[in-house]
Amino acid sequence: MEYEDQAGRASRPPSPKQNVRKNLDFEPLSTTALILEDRPANLPAKPAEEAQKHRQQYEEMVVQAKKRELKEAQRRKKQLEERCRQEESIGNAVLTWNNEILPNWETMWCSRKVRDLWWQGIPPSVRGKVWSLAIGNELNITHELFHICLARAKERWRCFSAGGPDADSEDAGFSAADREASLELIKLDISRTFPNLCIFQQGGPYHDMLHSVLGAYTCYRPDVGYVQGMSFIAAVLILNLDTADAFIAFSNLLNKPCQMAFFRVDHGLMLTYFAAFEVFFEENLPKLFTHFKKNSLTPDIYLIDWIFTLYSKSLPLDLACRIWDVFCRDGEEFLFRTALGILRLFEDILTRMDFIHVAQFLTRLPEDLPADEVFASIAAVQMQSRSKKWAQVLTALQRDSRETEKGSPSLRH
Numbered sequence: 001m002e003y004e005d006q007a008g009r010a011s012r013p014p015s016p017k018q019n020v021r022k023n024l025d026f027e028p029l030s031t032t033a034l035i036l037e038d039r040p041a042n043l044p045a046k047p048a049e050e051a052q053k054h055r056q057q058y059e060e061m062v063v064q065a066k067k068r069e070l071k072e073a074q075r076r077k078k079q080l081e082e083r084c085r086q087e088e089s090i091g092n093a094v095l096t097w098n099n100e101i102l103p104n105w106e107t108m109w110c111s112r113k114v115r116d117l118w119w120q121g122i123p124p125s126v127r128g129k130v131w132s133l134a135i136g137n138e139l140n141i142t143h144e145l146f147h148i149c150l151a152r153a154k155e156r157w158r159c160f161s162a163g164g165p166d167a168d169s170e171d172a173g174f175s176a177a178d179r180e181a182s183l184e185l186i187k188l189d190i191s192r193t194f195p196n197l198c199i200f201q202q203g204g205p206y207h208d209m210l211h212s213v214l215g216a217y218t219c220y221r222p223d224v225g226y227v228q229g230m231s232f233i234a235a236v237l238i239l240n241l242d243t244a245d246a247f248i249a250f251s252n253l254l255n256k257p258c259q260m261a262f263f264r265v266d267h268g269l270m271l272t273y274f275a276a277f278e279v280f281f282e283e284n285l286p287k288l289f290t291h292f293k294k295n296s297l298t299p300d301i302y303l304i305d306w307i308f309t310l311y312s313k314s315l316p317l318d319l320a321c322r323i324w325d326v327f328c329r330d331g332e333e334f335l336f337r338t339a340l341g342i343l344r345l346f347e348d349i350l351t352r353m354d355f356i357h358v359a360q361f362l363t364r365l366p367e368d369l370p371a372d373e374v375f376a377s378i379a380a381v382q383m384q385s386r387s388k389k390w391a392q393v394l395t396a397l398q399r400d401s402r403e404t405e406k407g408s409p410s411l412r413h
Contacts, residue, residue, distance in 0.1 A: 094123045105133055137252055194235055214231060227265075230254070302362035
């Protein structure tokens with residue numbers, strides 16, 4: 001009975017007065033309550049030494065929290081100042097491009113001032129215009145031609161959807177099966193183009209534009225058709241140009257020697273490009289070059305995907321656009337210089353990896369690559385070997401394509 005009486009007393013709820021927290025002007029949270037709050041009345045009070053120790057711990061926690069808050073506030077302030085500087089710099093650059101460079105394009109585009117601005121990145125608001133001018137229109141494609149090709153593409157889609165015969169006779173040399181495969185591949189690839197953006201997929205605002213550019217191109221160049229990787233190039237152009245101008249830039253861009261060699265799968269010429277790349281690879285990064293050779297890591301393992309999509313699939317989109325900026329200025333050489341810059345940036349990591357891990361790393365680069373670090377690494381790459389520049393090395397290798405592995409004899413002198 002005595003035990004039951006004690007248990008009954010212990011189980012009774014404490015009086016309201018016992019629930020009142022003493023000497024506290026706030027509602028303690030989390031561990032603060034454990035440090036400062038007096039113990040319930042039914043428990044022994046804290047010893048003075050323990051209470052003092054807990055108060056000191058609490059005060060230390062407050063000091064550390066204030067330090068963290070101050071550090072975070074300073075970081076945010078620095079970020080805001082940097083963002084303001086960038087916005088001011090972009091604003092000034094836009095004025096320079098619009099008021100000075102674009103109106104006098106023919107005389108200014110190759111000046112030192114413009115080249116320096118180009119390297120820093122073209123402002124997004126003028127990027128499409130600059131790309132169009134830099135890529136040019138050697139094919140003399142008009143908006144009218146785009147709409148003709150687009151109408152033919154739509155008719156072809158309608159015919160294939162209806163299961164009827166394709167009446168087009170101009171490209172009769174290309175089988176209906178090949179043409180249908182291109183159309184199906186376009187549909188499949190559009191859904192895989194920048195999936196994180198969700199703007200090119202079915203129902204997205206840019207889906208029809210991308211479909212139109214790629215479909216029109218298959219009618220414009222049936223001998224090339226559609227090749228995987230094209231959708232990323234067209235998508236980047238569409239983000240910066242209207243549909244017709246994107247088609248013009250896309251067609252002229254793919255007509256460049258390097259792009260045409262890859263998209264038409266000209267194995268001999270592709271091997272020549274790889275051989276030229278290895279000449280500069282060995283010149284700039286001899287240690288990594290030896291490591292790659294030892295592990296049978298040939299350029300095609302990582303370069304094909306980079307070149308096919310002009311880095312738009314492999315790099316963050318904003319960084320890829322900056323790569324495109326200088327590519328439009330310097331041409332194909334910059335694509336291979338960029339590849340060497342990426343390898344140089346990760347040289348220490350790559351030299352410690354085996355074949356499998358290198359291949360995996362280079363085919364799936366980190367998603368948070370800082371643009372400034374990438375461009376600093378690219379700037380450190382020297383595109384000159386034995387006093388010969390890229391174009392000279394490539395030409396020498398083309399004269400003797402059978403020596404693509406070791407280099408042409410003319411390069412040794």
